[in-house]
Amino acid sequence: MRLAERVHGGYVTTRRVRVLAHHLAALVPQGARVLDVGCGDGLLDRELLSRRPDLSIEGIDVLVRSDAHIQVIGFDGRAIPFGDRSFDAVLFVDVLHHTDDPFAVLSEGTRVAKRTVVVKDHNLDGVLAGPALRFMDRMGNARHGVALPYNYWTKARWTEAFARLGLTVAAYRGRLGLYPSPVSWVFERSLHFAARLERFGNGKG
Numbered sequence: 001m002r003l004a005e006r007v008h009g010g011y012v013t014t015r016r017v018r019v020l021a022h023h024l025a026a027l028v029p030q031g032a033r034v035l036d037v038g039c040g041d042g043l044l045d046r047e048l049l050s051r052r053p054d055l056s057i058e059g060i061d062v063l064v065r066s067d068a069h070i071q072v073i074g075f076d077g078r079a080i081p082f083g084d085r086s087f088d089a090v091l092f093v094d095v096l097h098h099t100d101d102p103f104a105v106l107s108e109g110t111r112v113a114k115r116t117v118v119v120k121d122h123n124l125d126g127v128l129a130g131p132a133l134r135f136m137d138r139m140g141n142a143r144h145g146v147a148l149p150y151n152y153w154t155k156a157r158w159t160e161a162f163a164r165l166g167l168t169v170a171a172y173r174g175r176l177g178l179y180p181s182p183v184s185w186v187f188e189r190s191l192h193f194a195a196r197l198e199r200f201g202n203g204k205g
Helices: 002-027 043-051 102-112 129-144 155-164
Strands: 033-037 056-061 072-074 087-093 113-122 168-174 192-198
Touching: 002 043, 002 087, 002 113, 002 168, 002 192, 033 102, 043 056, 087 102, 102 113, 102 155, 155 168, 155 192
Parallel strands: 033 056, 033 087, 056 072, 087 113
Antiparallel strands: 113 192, 168 192
């Protein structure tokens, strides 16, 4: 397991950060003040800022790391410590499935966002989706002490949650290309998505 974690922490994580930053750069609105919920070490945010210097990004996380690449404050994992519509955009990158109540945290993000919520997460759809997602989570997060409740949703459940919160899907990206072949045959498929959601239903794809 340690060898697998080293491989994941090196090659896989480096590729993931680069590819995700590419997708997020196309989804976050111009000139936005952004809150990254569950930002971790902020490495992804640093990469995003290198592509989108027009943005400003702040982070919150349950575990505040001393080596974070952006400004990070702690929070309890549920209530976001900012007022209504404090940020132009709120990011949730592979964080909602780590919470006990994804809908409650997504609702908080919607409250804090003026207009845009960007979600990158997983779809619990397809053959052996659950085991594949749990394996990825263990490889990427267990060594960092991140909670692993494996709280994955199907695409239908995501769609329902977005509708309940009054969020319209303005842009949706599947098959993000996070993994090289042949690893992608198991861990890519339709398991990953990134979506830009608009509070007012007037975003462009």
